[in-house]
């Protein structure tokens with residue numbers, strides 16, 4: 251990895267000092283949990299598919315170089331410090347952009363809105379902007395309520411759409427109960443089960459919200475035909491279909507949209523809303539988007555065009571970054587590269603699973619989003635730590651500790667995939683020695 255150490259911003263404190271300050275002023279239980287796991291990763295220098303820790307995994311250890319297969323859930327699709335993205339930010343700042351003014355019109359929101367409309371599944375032509383994924387999800391649910399004049403919302407058990415208002419209400423009880431967050435009309439169904447949705451959906455519901463590949467639930471792959479059935483059930487009941495491709499979209503499956511050919515090449519479903527975040531920023535300037543079909547606009551904005559605003563959502567700088575990212579990631583050559591790397595990655599993971607069938611139940615995924623399901627939660631957690639020690643950052647799924655989720659940056663090269671696979675293999679082998 252290129253050494254660009256810049257002591258003004260990176261390494262001003264030791265890992266030990268950071269942990270101490272973090273515990274005192276940010277989040278003590280988080281520090282205690284990391285200590286319990288024997289890790290305390292603080293990213294230092296970052297470049298491409300890797301970053302260097304300040305120390306690690308423990309404060310007394312020398313810095314480690316980690317392949318980033320966590321990518322912050324798809325934030326770093328273009329790797330860390332992508333030179334094209336950095337150049338756009340520098341040029342945009344030099345060229346006079348700032349966050350813009352949320353009450354006025356914006357040249358860059360107009361440009362990004364048009365670009366998204368050209369790339370979206372057919373008929374999704376309008377976009378409202380935000381800062382975080384949760385904000386974009388909140389917007390989609392809010393607009394569904396305005397259009398349908400109903401309150402009900404159906405989401406998947408184990409799914410994840412964020413920790414803000416309506417987004418939190420769609421989540422599992424573990425995230426909500428502490429905050430007394432039980433919204434009337436919010437229901438959950440098992441993912442991938444059309445019959446369960448059929449029994450639950452009613453004319454009182456405003457929307458169904460689903461990730462195309464639920465990451466937090468364990469990188470689940472729905473049976474072919476499931477999303478077509480969801481579409482049909484929504485149409486039958488006048489319910490809005492919201493698809494969250496915050497992790498699975500933007501080329502992650504090797505198709506630009508997972509819902510539109512990325513999950514199954516012959517199944518192209520058009521939702522009413524498409525929600526994006528994370529990778530929209532390329533890890534450089536936060537932005538999220540809620541795109542929707544134009545018939546929804548009138549019920550939201552007709553009486554008051556200022557009824558939904560976000561001061562920093564859809565900032566001019568964020569929009570300029572997102573436009574560059576979309577140009578890169580929608581290029582057919584780029585998607586072809588993801589497909590080729592995805593084949594290599596999945597082949598490597600499947601071989602590891604075959605060689606370690608006493609530990610691993612199965613691997614599943616598409617393109618460069620893969621889940622490795624272990625035979626117990628303990629194996630899953632130990633495997634995560636063991637693979638980190640071999641130099642590959644990944645994590646167990648938030649609602650599924652038996653399954654590791656692995657999402658290398660989409661720019662990963664063949665030789666890097668080979669090294670990542672070798673290291674994952676070693677990590678799993680080391681686990682075998684313990685069991």
Ligand SMILES: Cc1ncc(COP(=O)(O)O)c(C=O)c1O
Pocket residue numbers: 323381382383384385387410411412413461465494495496497527528
């Ligand atoms: C699928 C999905 N939707 C929504 C969110 C929420 O995004 P944010 O953390 O930016 O609010 C996440 C975050 O992990 C996510 O993975």
